Amino acid sequence: MRYDLIVKSGKVVFGDEVRVADIAISGGVISAIAESIDEPARQIVNAEGQYVMPGMIDTHVHICEPGRTEWEGFLSGTKALAAGGTTSYVDMPLNALPATVDKAALHLKIQAAKGKNYVDYALYGGLVPGNLGKLAELAEEGVVAFKCFMSTCGSDIPNDFKNVDNYTLYNGMKKLAELGAILSIHAEDANLTDRLGEEMVKQGKTTAADYVNSRPVFAEVEAVKRALYFGKKTGCKLHFVHISSAEAVEEIVKAREEGQDVTLESCPHYFTMTTDDFERIGPVAKCAPPLRSDEEQAKLWDTLLEGKIDMLTSDHSPCPPEMKHSSSNNIFEVWGGITGCQNNVDLMFDEAVRKRGLPVTDFVRMIAANPAKRFGLSQKGEIAVSKDADLILVDDTQSYAVAKEDLYYRHQHSPYIGRTIHCRVTKTFVRGHLVFDLYQGIVGKPIGQWITNNKAVSARKL
Structure with a gap:
């Protein structure tokens, strides 16, 4: 099987434990989780040493x-x-x-x-x-x-x-x-x-x-x-x-x-x-x-x-x-x-x-x-097979000072400017799509979707 993405060797945070594992993603959802996944993939991300969290x-x-x-x-x-x-x-x-x-x-x-x-x-x-x-x-x-x-x-x-x-x-x-x-x-x-x-x-x-x-x-x-x-x-x-x-x-x-x-x-x-x-x-x-x-x-x-x-x-x-x-x-x-x-x-x-x-x-x-x-967002919130591949990589060995020029807000003010934080989000994936990378910044076009816990609305999506 050829996956869209494999996130390899990260410290994966599950509901009750943290263990090193590979996560395979296809069609926006998590397809497999194992100690090692060796099948081919269009993209492989090495997460060694970082936490992989929902x-x-x-x-x-x-x-x-x-x-x-x-x-x-x-x-x-x-x-x-x-x-x-x-x-x-x-x-x-x-x-x-x-x-x-x-x-x-x-x-x-x-x-x-x-x-x-x-x-x-x-x-x-x-x-x-x-x-x-x-x-x-x-x-x-x-x-x-x-x-x-x-x-x-x-x-x-x-x-x-x-x-x-x-x-x-x-x-x-x-x-x-x-x-x-x-x-x-x-x-x-x-x-x-x-x-x-x-x-x-x-x-x-x-x-x-x-x-x-x-x-x-x-x-x-x-x-x-x-x-x-x-x-x-x-x-x-x-x-x-x-x-x-x-x-x-x-x-x-x-x-x-x-x-x-x-x-x-x-x-x-x-x-x-x-x-x-x-x-x-x-x-x-x-x-x-x-x-x-x-x-x-x-x-x-x-x-x-x-x-x-x-x-x-x-x-x-x-x-x-x-x-x-x-x-x-x-x-x-x-x-x-x-x-x-x-x-x-x-x-x-x-x-x-x-x-x-x-x-x-x-x-x-x-x-x-x-x-x-x-809030009834049943596809979200955990790393598990069949759930949406909404993943973040977090490096707790990095430190940085919050700087105005790095803020994406429409108006770049924040009480945290100048504060040093000893942890850093390095990648953000939404349904398997990379939307943020620490070195690339925001990646690609907006791919966010409206979600609701109302099944009738989900079926017709205004």
């Missing part, structure tokens, strides 16, 4: 196309994802215009994405005030989950995203429970954070530390507990995004142990930067929830090493550089979002696996297996 599935990415492509588009965003070792992502329903809150907006996004993705992609639908009657059509058209904000979001621009009130949250959960759909939640109490922020600004307290103090841990925990209670009453499947505190993690884990269908994610920035770093780096490190203190970060690390965090995501939330600037040095005025998806895998491998001893199998579960399982 590519990251980043389930929290904000691509701002259509409508705000000047912030980030599919082409630039997915180049960064590919360079960072991500082979699939799920695009959030906000920051694009119109927001993806009904079938018409979803179709606009699907059309905008065609032919522009270097990696495979799935899409979110939104839960916002006024679209309870649109949730079923979004599910039928192929979104893999729904997203809502409990904190204030959006703008006065028509068709922008809006945060939910308690009525919308509760009734949205009831409807999504009927549909068997997952609701992903940004959990911060809007009343608390808005009022605390207003008080800070009135008092002239507009520094990074003041912003952090306006969004305290208890505002996250209160929102998590309220959403969990609504979820318990409705039977809705829940997923909490970008959790920043150990206390919130523990509340979610407790609910799961009591029988709720709930998962959670956190992001590299909460493990690698603190409030002190935010003050030093400046506006490019502003996000919501905010970066926490050294003490809170240490407690969050404990939860990760104890296996309580289900998945790692980037929450890549880009914007033009002028939106990260305030003429009055008021941090409350600048955009709250971190541009970071190009450094997910290497940064967290360095910090979690190399420095803190997290088993590499646990790391792969967080970046690939768990996201695939939770």
Whole structure:
């Protein structure tokens, strides 16, 4: 048999072990795995000494196309994802215009994405005030989950995203429970954070530390507990995004142990930067929830090493550089979002696996297996025969400093610029196609495909 590709002699990360093996690929899927595969192939890649992992599935990415492509588009965003070792992502329903809150907006996004993705992609639908009657059509058209904000979001621009009130949250959960759909939640109490922020600004307290103090841990925990209670009453499947505190993690884990269908994610920035770093780096490190203190970060690390965090995501939330600037040095005025998806895998491998001893199998579960399982991406997330050949090669003997000129984002700003990372993604394969090589850069044309867990939609593919 002649294979399309054989990846030879890598340290292959399986579900429960790491062993040196060859991987043969044909037609975009893994055809064979063995200690040695000697059959001919059109291409052979020597992975000796490197880890071979399933590519990251980043389930929290904000691509701002259509409508705000000047912030980030599919082409630039997915180049960064590919360079960072991500082979699939799920695009959030906000920051694009119109927001993806009904079938018409979803179709606009699907059309905008065609032919522009270097990696495979799935899409979110939104839960916002006024679209309870649109949730079923979004599910039928192929979104893999729904997203809502409990904190204030959006703008006065028509068709922008809006945060939910308690009525919308509760009734949205009831409807999504009927549909068997997952609701992903940004959990911060809007009343608390808005009022605390207003008080800070009135008092002239507009520094990074003041912003952090306006969004305290208890505002996250209160929102998590309220959403969990609504979820318990409705039977809705829940997923909490970008959790920043150990206390919130523990509340979610407790609910799961009591029988709720709930998962959670956190992001590299909460493990690698603190409030002190935010003050030093400046506006490019502003996000919501905010970066926490050294003490809170240490407690969050404990939860990760104890296996309580289900998945790692980037929450890549880009914007033009002028939106990260305030003429009055008021941090409350600048955009709250971190541009970071190009450094997910290497940064967290360095910090979690190399420095803190997290088993590499646990790391792969967080970046690939768990996201695939939770969001129904059945062909993704593991290295196994018949699965998509979404593979990355990771060299943990290489070090590099993050440099602006190496970033593929539309706007080359990131809080990680200047940081030295002791690990490097060297190749990224999407369904057996090489899309990134450390020495060649981005390879070929965009080959990413829209994926959905809806079999009817998969068959007809808009």
